Amino acid sequence: MQRAPSYRPEQRRFLIYCEGECTEEQYFKGLKQELKSLPVTICMGSDHGEPKSLVRSAIKHKERAPQSAADRHTSYDEVWCVVDVEAPRPHPSLDEALKLARQAGVNMAVSNPCFELWLLLHLKDVSAYQTSAGAQSALEKAADCGYTAEHKHLDYAKLRGPDGGRHAKARERAQKLRMGSEIGHRANPWTDVDVLVELLREARVRP
Numbered sequence: 324m325q326r327a328p329s330y331r332p333e334q335r336r337f338l339i340y341c342e343g344e345c346t347e348e349q350y351f352k353g354l355k356q357e358l359k360s361l362p363v364t365i366c367m368g369s370d371h372g373e374p375k376s377l378v379r380s381a382i383k384h385k386e387r388a389p390q391s392a393a394d395r396h397t398s399y400d401e402v403w404c405v406v407d408v409e410a411p412r413p414h415p416s417l418d419e420a421l422k423l424a425r426q427a428g429v430n431m432a433v434s435n436p437c438f439e440l441w442l443l444l445h446l447k448d449v450s451a452y453q454t455s456a457g458a459q460s461a462l463e464k465a466a467d468c469g470y471t472a473e474h475k476h477l478d479y480a481k482l483r484g485p486d487g488g489r490h491a492k493a494r495e496r497a498q499k500l501r502m503g504s505e506i507g508h509r510a511n512p513w514t515d516v517d518v519l520v521e522l523l524r525e526a527r528v529r530p
Contacts, residue, residue: 335526337363338388338399339519340381342374345475347405347438353479354523357487361527364394374406374420382427403430403519410436410454410511434514441516442468444493445482450500453512490524493517 341347348367355363366384368377385402388394404424408417417433424431434440436455439462443449446465453461459472469478483489494517504510 334360334362335400336397337361337523337526338366338381338384338402339363339405340366340368340377340384340403341405342368342377342407342438346442346470346477349477350438350442350479350482351405353477353483354520357479357483358523358527361523363523364399373416374404374414375416375423377404377406378420378424378427378429378431381429382423385427385429401430401522402428403432405432405438405516405519406434407437407455408433408435408508408511408513410452430519432514432516432519433508434516435508435511438516439470440512441493441497441514442470442477442482444496444514445484445489448496449512451512458512490520494521 351365381402381404389398436453439458443462462470463472468482497514497517500513
Protein backbone atom coordinates (compact mmCIF):
# COMPACT_ATOMS: atom_id res chain seq x y z
CA MET A 324 0.00 0.00 0.00
CA GLN A 325 1.32 3.39 -0.95
CA ARG A 326 0.71 6.16 1.57
CA ALA A 327 -1.33 9.04 0.20
CA PRO A 328 0.51 12.35 0.20
CA SER A 329 -0.30 14.53 3.19
CA TYR A 330 -2.27 17.68 2.50
CA ARG A 331 -1.82 20.84 4.48
CA PRO A 332 -4.38 23.55 3.67
CA GLU A 333 -3.03 26.99 2.89
CA GLN A 334 -3.30 29.38 5.78
CA ARG A 335 -5.54 32.39 5.57
CA ARG A 336 -3.67 35.70 5.76
CA PHE A 337 -4.95 38.52 7.96
CA LEU A 338 -4.06 42.20 7.95
CA ILE A 339 -5.06 44.07 11.12
CA TYR A 340 -4.90 47.84 11.48
CA CYS A 341 -5.16 49.24 15.01
CA GLU A 342 -5.35 52.80 16.24
CA GLY A 343 -2.04 54.30 17.33
CA GLU A 344 -1.94 53.16 20.94
CA CYS A 345 0.06 50.40 22.61
CA THR A 346 -2.77 48.35 24.11
CA GLU A 347 -4.23 46.94 20.89
CA GLU A 348 -0.80 46.22 19.45
CA GLN A 349 0.31 44.37 22.58
CA TYR A 350 -2.90 42.34 22.65
CA PHE A 351 -2.81 41.23 19.01
CA LYS A 352 0.93 40.55 19.08
CA GLY A 353 0.37 38.41 22.17
CA LEU A 354 -2.45 36.57 20.41
CA LYS A 355 -0.31 36.13 17.28
CA GLN A 356 2.47 34.60 19.38
CA GLU A 357 -0.05 32.27 21.03
CA LEU A 358 -1.37 31.09 17.66
CA LYS A 359 2.19 30.88 16.29
CA SER A 360 1.65 29.45 12.82
CA LEU A 361 -1.01 31.94 11.74
CA PRO A 362 0.24 34.62 9.30
CA VAL A 363 -1.02 37.90 10.75
CA THR A 364 0.34 41.34 9.90
CA ILE A 365 -0.39 44.00 12.53
CA CYS A 366 -0.09 47.68 11.65
CA MET A 367 -0.57 50.75 13.80
CA GLY A 368 -2.36 53.80 12.47
CA SER A 369 -0.37 57.03 12.37
CA ASP A 370 -3.30 59.16 13.54
CA HIS A 371 -4.59 57.90 16.85
CA GLY A 372 -8.28 58.41 17.40
CA GLU A 373 -9.20 59.02 13.75
CA PRO A 374 -11.06 55.99 12.34
CA LYS A 375 -11.43 57.29 8.78
CA SER A 376 -7.68 57.74 8.24
CA LEU A 377 -7.09 54.29 9.74
CA VAL A 378 -9.49 52.73 7.25
CA ARG A 379 -7.86 54.61 4.38
CA SER A 380 -4.44 53.29 5.43
CA ALA A 381 -5.78 49.74 5.58
CA ILE A 382 -7.33 50.06 2.11
CA LYS A 383 -4.06 51.33 0.62
CA HIS A 384 -2.17 48.44 2.24
CA LYS A 385 -4.72 45.96 0.94
CA GLU A 386 -4.36 47.31 -2.59
CA ARG A 387 -0.55 47.36 -2.64
CA ALA A 388 -0.03 43.95 -1.03
CA PRO A 389 0.08 41.95 -4.33
CA GLN A 390 2.94 44.17 -5.56
CA SER A 391 4.75 44.47 -2.21
CA ALA A 392 7.75 42.33 -1.29
CA ALA A 393 7.06 43.06 2.38
CA ASP A 394 3.67 41.37 1.91
CA ARG A 395 5.16 38.45 -0.07
CA HIS A 396 3.45 39.73 -3.23
CA THR A 397 0.30 38.11 -1.88
CA SER A 398 -3.16 39.49 -1.21
CA TYR A 399 -4.67 39.27 2.26
CA ASP A 400 -7.71 37.07 2.74
CA GLU A 401 -9.16 39.39 5.35
CA VAL A 402 -8.41 42.99 6.29
CA TRP A 403 -9.62 44.38 9.62
CA CYS A 404 -9.59 47.74 11.38
CA VAL A 405 -9.93 47.84 15.16
CA VAL A 406 -11.52 51.10 16.29
CA ASP A 407 -13.11 52.74 19.31
CA VAL A 408 -16.35 54.69 19.48
CA GLU A 409 -15.07 56.65 22.50
CA ALA A 410 -17.28 58.16 25.19
CA PRO A 411 -18.69 60.48 26.30
CA ARG A 412 -18.00 62.10 22.90
CA PRO A 413 -18.06 59.64 19.96
CA HIS A 414 -15.64 60.04 17.06
CA PRO A 415 -17.30 62.33 14.50
CA SER A 416 -15.81 60.39 11.57
CA LEU A 417 -16.78 56.90 12.74
CA ASP A 418 -19.89 56.54 10.56
CA GLU A 419 -17.93 57.71 7.51
CA ALA A 420 -15.18 55.21 8.36
CA LEU A 421 -17.68 52.36 8.61
CA LYS A 422 -19.22 53.29 5.24
CA LEU A 423 -15.80 53.55 3.57
CA ALA A 424 -14.77 50.17 5.00
CA ARG A 425 -17.93 48.47 3.70
CA GLN A 426 -17.36 49.87 0.22
CA ALA A 427 -13.76 48.61 0.18
CA GLY A 428 -14.38 45.17 1.69
CA VAL A 429 -12.58 46.00 4.93
CA ASN A 430 -13.98 44.53 8.15
CA MET A 431 -14.41 46.57 11.32
CA ALA A 432 -14.07 45.47 14.93
CA VAL A 433 -15.68 48.18 17.05
CA SER A 434 -15.73 48.77 20.80
CA ASN A 435 -17.92 51.23 22.68
CA PRO A 436 -16.41 53.00 24.44
CA CYS A 437 -12.92 51.58 23.78
CA PHE A 438 -10.79 48.48 23.27
CA GLU A 439 -10.18 48.23 27.01
CA LEU A 440 -13.78 47.04 27.36
CA TRP A 441 -12.87 43.84 25.47
CA LEU A 442 -9.94 43.30 27.81
CA LEU A 443 -12.08 43.99 30.88
CA LEU A 444 -14.56 41.34 29.76
CA HIS A 445 -11.81 38.76 30.24
CA LEU A 446 -11.93 39.55 33.95
CA LYS A 447 -15.49 40.53 34.87
CA ASP A 448 -19.02 41.23 33.71
CA VAL A 449 -19.65 44.76 32.47
CA SER A 450 -23.19 46.03 31.94
CA ALA A 451 -23.27 49.70 33.00
CA TYR A 452 -22.46 52.65 30.74
CA GLN A 453 -18.71 53.27 30.45
CA THR A 454 -16.69 56.30 29.45
CA SER A 455 -13.33 55.62 27.84
CA ALA A 456 -11.51 56.88 30.93
CA GLY A 457 -13.81 54.82 33.16
CA ALA A 458 -13.16 51.58 31.26
CA GLN A 459 -9.41 52.20 31.38
CA SER A 460 -9.55 52.90 35.11
CA ALA A 461 -11.63 49.76 35.74
CA LEU A 462 -9.12 47.63 33.82
CA GLU A 463 -6.22 49.10 35.78
CA LYS A 464 -8.01 48.43 39.08
CA ALA A 465 -8.62 44.82 38.05
CA ALA A 466 -4.86 44.45 38.50
CA ASP A 467 -4.73 41.10 36.75
CA CYS A 468 -3.13 41.87 33.40
CA GLY A 469 -0.40 44.40 34.17
CA TYR A 470 -2.42 47.21 32.57
CA THR A 471 -1.72 50.83 33.40
CA ALA A 472 -3.81 53.59 31.85
CA GLU A 473 -0.90 56.03 31.86
CA HIS A 474 1.45 53.89 29.79
CA LYS A 475 -1.15 51.67 28.06
CA HIS A 476 0.83 48.59 29.04
CA LEU A 477 -0.65 45.10 28.78
CA ASP A 478 0.70 41.70 29.82
CA TYR A 479 -1.08 39.35 27.41
CA ALA A 480 -0.05 36.17 29.24
CA LYS A 481 -1.62 37.43 32.47
CA LEU A 482 -4.77 38.52 30.66
CA ARG A 483 -5.38 35.12 29.03
CA GLY A 484 -4.84 33.33 32.35
CA PRO A 485 -2.80 30.21 33.13
CA ASP A 486 -5.06 27.90 31.12
CA GLY A 487 -6.13 30.39 28.44
CA GLY A 488 -9.74 29.99 29.47
CA ARG A 489 -10.53 33.66 29.89
CA HIS A 490 -10.99 34.15 26.15
CA ALA A 491 -14.09 31.96 26.11
CA LYS A 492 -15.56 33.88 29.04
CA ALA A 493 -14.84 37.24 27.40
CA ARG A 494 -16.45 36.05 24.18
CA GLU A 495 -19.53 34.90 26.06
CA ARG A 496 -19.83 38.27 27.81
CA ALA A 497 -19.36 40.21 24.55
CA GLN A 498 -22.05 38.17 22.82
CA LYS A 499 -24.40 38.80 25.73
CA LEU A 500 -23.88 42.56 25.38
CA ARG A 501 -24.69 42.41 21.66
CA MET A 502 -27.80 40.29 22.17
CA GLY A 503 -29.14 42.90 24.57
CA SER A 504 -28.82 45.71 22.02
CA GLU A 505 -30.83 46.69 18.95
CA ILE A 506 -28.63 49.65 17.99
CA GLY A 507 -25.32 47.88 17.40
CA HIS A 508 -22.12 49.73 18.25
CA ARG A 509 -24.10 52.79 19.34
CA ALA A 510 -24.95 50.87 22.51
CA ASN A 511 -22.65 51.31 25.49
CA PRO A 512 -21.08 48.97 26.54
CA TRP A 513 -20.69 47.04 23.28
CA THR A 514 -17.89 45.26 21.41
CA ASP A 515 -17.46 42.75 18.59
CA VAL A 516 -13.68 42.32 18.85
CA ASP A 517 -14.41 38.72 19.84
CA VAL A 518 -15.60 38.06 16.26
CA LEU A 519 -12.16 38.91 14.88
CA VAL A 520 -10.36 36.99 17.63
CA GLU A 521 -12.46 33.90 17.03
CA LEU A 522 -11.79 34.06 13.28
CA LEU A 523 -8.06 34.14 14.00
CA ARG A 524 -8.32 31.16 16.32
CA GLU A 525 -10.39 29.15 13.84
CA ALA A 526 -8.03 29.99 10.96
CA ARG A 527 -4.95 28.70 12.70
CA VAL A 528 -3.53 25.67 10.91
CA ARG A 529 -1.57 23.43 13.21
CA PRO A 530 1.54 21.74 11.83
